[in-house]
Amino acid sequence: MSDEPTLFEARTTDPETSHAAARALDHTLKSAHTYVLSWVRAYGPATDDHIAEAVVACGKFERHEQARRVIRTLRERHGLLEPVVDDDGQPVTATNSSGRAAILYRAV
Numbered sequence: 001m002s003d004e005p006t007l008f009e010a011r012t013t014d015p016e017t018s019h020a021a022a023r024a025l026d027h028t029l030k031s032a033h034t035y036v037l038s039w040v041r042a043y044g045p046a047t048d049d050h051i052a053e054a055v056v057a058c059g060k061f062e063r064h065e066q067a068r069r070v071i072r073t074l075r076e077r078h079g080l081l082e083p084v085v086d087d088d089g090q091p092v093t094a095t096n097s098s099g100r101a102a103i104l105y106r107a108v
Contacts, residue, residue, distance in 0.1 A: 029078065032070050035060050037080055040107040045084045047094055047102035048072075071105075081105040 010018040029037070039055055040046065046054070052067035061067040075081040084092040084104040093101040 032060065032066075033074055033078070036067065036070050037074060037107055040081065040105065045092075045104040045106040047096055047104055049096040049098070049102060050094070051105075053097065075105065080108050082108050 010022040036051060036055055039058075040051060043054065044051070048068060048071050049064075051071055052061075052064050055061050055067045056064055061070075071081065082105065084106050086092055091103045094104050096102050
């Protein structure tokens with residue numbers, strides 16, 4: 001077994017079909033993921049909405065929800081975006097254009 005961590009590993013109690021599916025997943029970053037990650041590194045930290053608005057305005061994405069899916073993938077599947085935390089370990093928030101508070105994320 002490799003020392004490198006594997007994303008999306010199946011649990012030891014899962015059936016073989018789940019293990020086969022986990023082995024078949026492609027974990028490489030697509031150009032859209034790389035673009036968003038580069039944007040966050042250059043201009044972040046930012047909320048999901050701020051990131052999505054910016055990359056749509058740059059013309060990389062046509063729709064806000066497309067960008068949001070890429071952002072979630074970077075955060076949840078690849079672990080490349082993480083919350084900014086204050087000195088007490090609490091997530092730092094900012095106000096979105098909707099007026100709601102949202103967590104700020106930074107590139108790992």
